[in-house]
Amino acid sequence: MLELQGVTFAYPGQSPVFERFSWRGERGDVWAVLGPSGCGKSTLLMLLAGLVLPQAGDVRIDGERITRPRPRTGLVLQEYGLLPWATVQDNVMLGLRIRRFYGPDGRHVPRDERLDPAEAQARVKHWLARLDIADVATKYPGQISGGQRQRAAIARTLVLDPDLVLMDEPFSALDAPTRESLQALTLDLCAEGGMTVVLVTHNIEEAAFVGQKVVLLGKPPNRQAHIIANPHITDAEYRRSVEYQAICTGLREAL
Amino acid sequence: MKRRDVLLATLVLLALWYGLAALIQRPILPTPVRVLATFIRDLPRDLGRHTLVSLYRVAASIILAIALATPAGLVLGQSARLNRIFAPFIYLLFPIPKVVLVPIVLLFLGVGDFPKIVIITMILFFQILVLVRDAAAAIRPELLLSVRSLGAGRRALFRFVYLPASVPAILTAVRQSIGTAVAVLYIAELFATRYGLGYYIYYQGSTLFDYPRMYAGIVAMSLLGLGLYFGVDMVERHLCKWKLGAG
Numbered sequence: 001m002l003e004l005q006g007v008t009f010a011y012p013g014q015s016p017v018f019e020r021f022s023w024r025g026e027r028g029d030v031w032a033v034l035g036p037s038g039c040g041k042s043t044l045l046m047l048l049a050g051l052v053l054p055q056a057g058d059v060r061i062d063g064e065r066i067t068r069p070r071p072r073t074g075l076v077l078q079e080y081g082l083l084p085w086a087t088v089q090d091n092v093m094l095g096l097r098i099r100r101f102y103g104p105d106g107r108h109v110p111r112d113e114r115l116d117p118a119e120a121q122a123r124v125k126h127w128l129a130r131l132d133i134a135d136v137a138t139k140y141p142g143q144i145s146g147g148q149r150q151r152a153a154i155a156r157t158l159v160l161d162p163d164l165v166l167m168d169e170p171f172s173a174l175d176a177p178t179r180e181s182l183q184a185l186t187l188d189l190c191a192e193g194g195m196t197v198v199l200v201t202h203n204i205e206e207a208a209f210v211g212q213k214v215v216l217l218g219k220p221p222n223r224q225a226h227i228i229a230n231p232h233i234t235d236a237e238y239r240r241s242v243e244y245q246a247i248c249t250g251l252r253e254a255l
Numbered sequence: 256m257k258r259r260d261v262l263l264a265t266l267v268l269l270a271l272w273y274g275l276a277a278l279i280q281r282p283i284l285p286t287p288v289r290v291l292a293t294f295i296r297d298l299p300r301d302l303g304r305h306t307l308v309s310l311y312r313v314a315a316s317i318i319l320a321i322a323l324a325t326p327a328g329l330v331l332g333q334s335a336r337l338n339r340i341f342a343p344f345i346y347l348l349f350p351i352p353k354v355v356l357v358p359i360v361l362l363f364l365g366v367g368d369f370p371k372i373v374i375i376t377m378i379l380f381f382q383i384l385v386l387v388r389d390a391a392a393a394i395r396p397e398l399l400l401s402v403r404s405l406g407a408g409r410r411a412l413f414r415f416v417y418l419p420a421s422v423p424a425i426l427t428a429v430r431q432s433i434g435t436a437v438a439v440l441y442i443a444e445l446f447a448t449r450y451g452l453g454y455y456i457y458y459q460g461s462t463l464f465d466y467p468r469m470y471a472g473i474v475a476m477s478l479l480g481l482g483l484y485f486g487v488d489m490v491e492r493h494l495c496k497w498k499l500g501a502g
Contacts, residue, residue, distance in 0.1 A: 049404055075404035077397050085419050085497045095405035098415060108406040140497040153401070160405065 001027040001164070001196050002048065007057035009047060017043050019221040020057065025198070025213070027163075030190050032211025032230075033200045034251060039217040041200040045166045048198060049075050061164060070164075071110045074157030078169040081153050082141040088152045089137040092128060095160045096120045127155040131185070147178035154182075158189065167199040171206065180239075183210055204255070208247040209239055216254050228254065285467045294471040301455075302468075306475045308368075308450040313433075313440055313483065316372045320379035321425055328384045328424075329417050332391025349381045354439045361446055371443040371451075375436045383428040390424035391417055423498065426491045430484065437480040452476045 002025035010016040017040035025031055033041045046052040047059050050066040050073070059066040061073070082091045100115050102108040128134040131151040136144045141152070150170055157165060167186075171179040183206060190197050201207050207214050208230060216226040230247050238244050269287050276286040294302070331338045357374055364370035394416060402416055444453025452472055460469035 046400075049400075051400055051403060069404050069406065071406050073404070075401055077401050079397065081397055081401035083398070083402075083416070083419070085422075085495070087497075094402070094415065098402075098405050098407050098411045101411050101414065102406070102408075108408055108411070142497065156405070166404075 001025055001029070001062060002031075002198070003058075003060040003063075004047070005058045005060065007047065007054040007059060009043060009052065009054045011043075015221065017220045017222065018047075018054070019223050021222050021225065022057075023215065023225040025196065027196055028194055030187075030197045030210065030212045031199065032207035032214045033198060033217065034204065034207040034211075034214055034255070035202070035217035036219075036255065037202060038220070040220050040222055041202070041217055042168050044215075044217070045075075045168050045198065045200050048164075049073060049166055051075075068107075071108060071113075071160075072163045074160060074162035074165045076150075076153050076157050076165065076167045076170045079146075079149075079173055082149060082156075084141055087138050087140055088133060088144065088148075089124060089128065091141065091152055092124050092155045092159055093120070095156060096124070099160075123159050124155075127159045130158075130189075131155045145178075146174050147182065150174065150182060151185075154186075154189075158193070162195060164196045164198075167197065169200055169202065172201070172203065179206075186210060204248055204251045208244055208251060214247075214251060216251070218255075226254065282466050285470055289467050290470040290474060293467040294474050297468060297471055298475075302471060302475060305450055305452050305455040305472070306479060309440060309444065309452040309476070309479060312368055312371050312444075312451065313375060313436055313479070315368075316375035316436065317379060317429055317483075319372065320376045320383055321429070323376070324380045324383035324428075325387050325421055325425060328387025329391050329413070329421060331384070332388040332394075333417070338388065338392075345381065345385065349385065353378045354442055357439070357443055357446065361443075366447040371440065371448070374443055375439055378435055378439060379429065379432050382432045383425055386424040386428040387421045390421050394420055423491070423495050426487055426495070430487045430491075433480060433483050433487065437476065437483070441476065452479065 002023070004018075004021055004023045006020045006022055007018050008016055008020060009018045033044055035041050043052065047054060048061070048066070050059070050069045053059075053067065061070060064070075082088075083094065086094065096115075099109045099113055100117075100120075104111050104113045104115065125134070128137050131154060133144075133148055133151045133155065136148055141149050144152075153170070170186075171182050174182065186197070186199070187210060189195075197210075199206075199210055201210075211230055214228045214230055216228065218226075228247070228250060272287045276284045297303075298306075331341055353374060356377070360370045360374050364373060399412065399416065402412060407415060440451070441453040441456070444451035445457055448454050452475055456469055456472035456476065459465045459472055
């Protein structure tokens with residue numbers, strides 16, 4: 001599903017973040033990417049999203065070489081990803097409107113996309129309800145809480161029926177209870193949808209709670225993916241288990 | 256601001272005008288009662304036509320300026336390189352009081368509505384250009400990335416991000432320049448025309464010495480500016496709901 005082969009990437013005029021870096025993930029995996037700030041976590045996500053391109057090597061998803069954003073990949077960012085002038089409902093609808101704008105051209109929009117407006121409305125309604133933000137559907141992002149904004153950003157991504165969801169520190173600006181409930185929700189949604197997820201975080205507990213597998217990144221240049229398996233995740237109760245504590249300790253030492 | 260307070264302020268100003276006119280007792284300052292009577296009497300006749308001509312000239316200028324300056328501002332706001340090339344020119348041209356160019360524009364473009372529209376468009380153009388450019392440059396990269404990840408290419412970004420982001424900037428620019436635009440309209444209508452409120456006011460005052468009609472023309476011009484101002488406010492309330500109560 002996910003494949004980085006010998007990827008080298010540097011921002012202009014800087015030393016490389018990745019050097020001949022390789023990494024593989026399977027369909028349905030839920031990955032956490034963990035590392036200190038400046039280690040290249042977000043860059044890894046941008047590479048997978050096709051928003052930046054490697055100078056050498058290949059990024060492949062489902063065997064297809066990524067040269068631009070891929071229609072079936074969803075991206076959820078930390079903040080500021082919502083249009084401030086559009087209501088929650090319109091923000092969630094945005095991806096579908098963009099799809100209608102282009103039509104199923106295979107480049108911006110999947111070729112098999114059906115663009116029935118009534119069905120689009122129903123899909124938006126479904127995800128607003130599933131993410132528990134139906135009651136703020138007509139509010140603007142500036143009028144709702146940070147947790148609700150993040151739920152709207154997730155709904156906007158899921159409405160497009162992605163098979164790969166990339167999340168860049170999606171919960172780090174939220175308070176602890178909101179963060180934990182959204183982490184649990186993310187796990188539920190992964191289980192429901194069978195999506196592949198890559199979640200970037202600098203938070204050890206978050207990586208241990210959400211990531212079935214954790215990639216550790218260090219001081220750049222990153223040459224090798226350090227992978228730690230975390231096979232015991234079940235539900236919100238996992239946070240109280242001995243295995244969870246052990247993984248957290250292991251991750252802390254590895255960093 | 257409450258509607259009642261605005262009405263109250265209007266009444267106070269009219270009362271002051273009335274008091275001043277009663278005190279001075281000269282034909283060059285008729286009372287508001289007399290002026291309003293003249294205004295109502297003349298509006299269905301020639302005054303209305305002159306007002307419509309002036310309104311047409313300002314409105315056409317506003318539309319033309321928005322149509323020209325918005326794309327230019329969006330392009331400069333997106334391209335740091337182009338902006339580096341054009342910024343010094345804008346820096347030099349923006350502060351020039353465009354009204355001094357009236358005689359030149361008239362010399363080149365002659366009589367008719369067009370040169371007047373051109374001169375007012377020039378004033379609005381720079382104001383809109385600068386504010387739209389800055390609004391486009393201020394769009395957060397996170398927003399652009401996340402909308403691109405939803406499948407947006409250049410055209411969709413323009414349609415769904417840049418264009419709506421520039422609406423508040425356009426409205427602010429238009430509101431800020433309406434006063435100047437109407438002032439310059441007055442100057443421009445003193446030359447090479449026989450229509451428009453500028454011409455009307457000047458002709459009634461300096462040639463016919465009909466002061467109540469001159470004042471009626473001034474009232475019409477003030478209402479024109481005020482009406483445009485209210486109009487922009489109304490459009491803004493409608494299009495920029497998201498700015499209200501955002502915290």
